[in-house]
Amino acid sequence: MNWHPEILLYTRLRKSPYFHASGRHGVEAYSVVNHQYHPRRYGDPIKEYWTLVNDVTLWDVGAERQVEITGPDAWEFSNMLTMRDLSDLKVDQGKYALITKADGGIISDPVLLRVDDQRFWFSTAESTLLVWAYACAHWSGMDVHVQEADISPVQVQGQKALDVMVDLFDDSIKDMRRYWSKRYELDGMDVVVSRTGFTNVAGYEIYLENAKRDADKLWETVYEAGQPHGMRVTGPVHISRIEGGILSYDADMDLDTNPFEVLFHYPWLDEIDQEASFIGQAALKEIRDKGVDRKLVGVEISGPSVGSYIDGSMPEVFPVHRNGTEIGYVSSACYSPRLEKNIGFAMVPVDCSDNDITLQVETRHGMETATVVEKPFLGYQG
Known part of the structure; x- marks a missing residue:
């Protein structure tokens, strides 16, 4: 079967703040992620892979929306939302934070960043998480505010990613550990940089605040900084994520899978025994004790x-x-x-x-x- 259908560009699907900037590089294929157009590839996927391995790539990942939790009960609510234990989560630290429903099925697998004492970003590619968070906030009675914030990331991934980031920011970024972040000002733009990404090579995400206003400016700034290092615009390089054992929601996990089936080798599954309760805790303990x-x-x-x-x-x-x-x-x-x-x-x-x-x-x-x-x-x- 050799299908080559087009993807319709129209108003019903949302567009990343970087849609026009990333589109100028000649997208060959879009997919739909989080009800948005997502550039999937710009050319030969193997050439894009080798650019990642040997040089550096820039990705439009604006389809990763930030479900932002703020308010006096933001920590308690965020801890209830995810199976990860947030009791030791410091400001500027992040975690891979599975969201489970009452029976232990996986709703979403975002990266969580604690950007302030009572300000949390769940960076998700699943549209269900926002409405889930709205509902949980309503029925929990906690004093929190849930919103989809005007914050959109790009990913800088590849062997020379650190070189680009040093040129954009400064040498302090060399000390950043994986799943940690730092706030910067870049040419008048407010950004949070985290050492995270969807590959098994060096990589960073740049989260832009006021993304609707500054998306084109950030894109061109990063792209220009990357040119001396061989930067190429690509889609997410799935070969690398598969090599690295990184799972993709709706492909490798979904509502009908649980963490002990798909992430059984992760040591932090023990965090289900945390003192604070979270949605799905009882079911996950039963699944663990019974076995999958x-x-x-x-x-x-x-x-x-x-x-x-x-x-x-x-x-x-x-x-x-x-x-x-x-x-x-x-x-x-x-x-x-x-x-x-x-x-x-x-x-x-x-x-x-x-x-x-x-x-x-x-x-x-x-x-x-x-x-x-x-x-x-x-x-x-x-």
Whole structure:
């Protein structure tokens, strides 16, 4: 099947504050994220991948909206909203903060930044989180204000990302640890810079306040600073995120999956025992104690290249078989140029989740052999 449908540009879908600035670089394909147009690629995904690995890339990620929580009860409310324990979260610190519903299913997987004592940003690509937060605030009776703030990020990702950031700001950024942030003023614009990103290489996000006013200015400022370092505008490089074991909501997790199925190797799952209660806590404790029936594991897949994930080569999940019976599915897969093999994530029964177990995966090329392996496939390269 060789589909090449266009995506309609019209008023019903929202547009990132960077829509026109990022569009000037020649977007070849958009997808829809958070009810917004999201540049997915500008050219050959493999060339974009190598630019990330060797140089530096600039991404329009304005579809990541900031669900901002403020007010006297902002900390208590934010802690109730996420399964992460925020008791040790300092101002300027962040966390990968899963949001779960009462039965433990995952609603969203934002990055949370504490930008002030009682000001929290949940940076989310899922539109459901905003209305969920509105509802939770209403029914909790807590003294908080919930809004979608006029704050939009861009990502600077790649081997030379730090060089660009030093040129934009100053040497103080060299000391920034992962999941920490710092406020800067950049040519009259107020920004918060965090050491975060959707890749397994060095990367930063620049959160622009007053984004509707200053988006074009920020974009051109960052792009100009990146030119001496070989910066290229790309979409999110999914090959790198798959190599790094980074999951994508609505692909690898959703409302019908829980953290113990998809993130079973994360040590902070123990935070469900925190003293403060959060939505889904009782269910997650029960799931942990009972054990799960399936897990999202890493797999290496034989055969020809399965593509780069964002090139139209994987419109549906790949069925997973064992002994002639369909037992699960591959949710994300790609060919890794650095590893020179096909890799992906497979949701399989627990008794098929041990490393070195052999499975069969039905790719677009036919039935191929797959081997369960440890993830991430490549550790953090920053």
